Amino acid sequence: MKGSSRHRLDQRAFMEQMRECRDKGYLLSLKQIGSGTFSKVYLACATHERIQHNLKLSSDLQGKRHTIVAIKIVSMAKAPMEFSRKFLPREISSLNATYKHLRCPKTAETYQNNQRSYLVLELVARGDLLEHINTVSDLRCCLGLEEEEARRLFWQLVSAMVHCHSAGIVHRDLKCENILLDDRGLLKLTGPHFCSWPDPGHQPSQEAYLLPPKHSTSPHYPSGPKQPPEPLSLHPAPPSPSSCTSLPRLRLCQLYWIEETLLSTLECQDLIRGLLQPHPHARLDLQQVAAHRWMLPATHV
């Protein structure tokens, strides 16, 4: 398709989205604040009528000096059937299940038609953790956050994860881009790949590790040390010398990671080593992470 025709189509789609949002009581702005594989996230303003009629929305906006929300628009035309039938409903029910937790963005409501799904979310204004780390690294002329700040954020992340697990939800796509910061610098955990496992308190089944096809390799987090090795045994990759899938290779990556963090304290290195254990029984679980000695100063705050 020619560039000008595509542009016209995009414009028409955007106008439709504006109309559909307005009908629901939201004024969609042109400002796009993020995007995913099948989605775009825009700033929007909730109308007074909508706020009055939606209790969740009015409580989310209480105490804030604005009525701005983030609207995530998922294109049904772009998403495969499996995504819209299975993974999107899971994402929505997981967002609803984590609604009450301070460290998860609140979902005021969702609505859909044949073309699109709309998720009206609490605005988490300061962008994602990756952007923050890059900005801070530039300012400090040194890679990474100060250890104190890393500890503070990591503690909040652990608290969010404990909440997800107690609600029977396993995240499956933990990465800096899914960790957002609000205007007070507090962390909110987002990410569409939440999946419920049947009974809260049960261990996640192997199925819980299976990502939807679009995410079988999250672009910057390919199978390797940044995700648990269990899924690798479910999706054996064809052998190749550069493959990250063998345990010796994982060990190498692990050593490389620990070396990368040599500037941090011994306690921090010990925690990272515990998190990167390829064998699930040797790996620290959430309770052990929360009780790790590196975390202690954060628990007193």
Ligand SMILES: Nc1ncnc2c1ncn2[C@@H]1O[C@H](COP(=O)(O)OP(=O)(O)OP(=O)(O)O)[C@@H](O)[C@H]1O
């Ligand atoms: N509540 C929010 N407030 C502010 N920005 C947000 C919010 N939700 C999402 N974003 C922004 O939009 C981006 C994409 O959102 P999200 O990760 O939910 O989309 P996705 O479709 O799951 O992405 P992918 O397909 O890449 O996994 C996020 O990285 C973030 O920058």
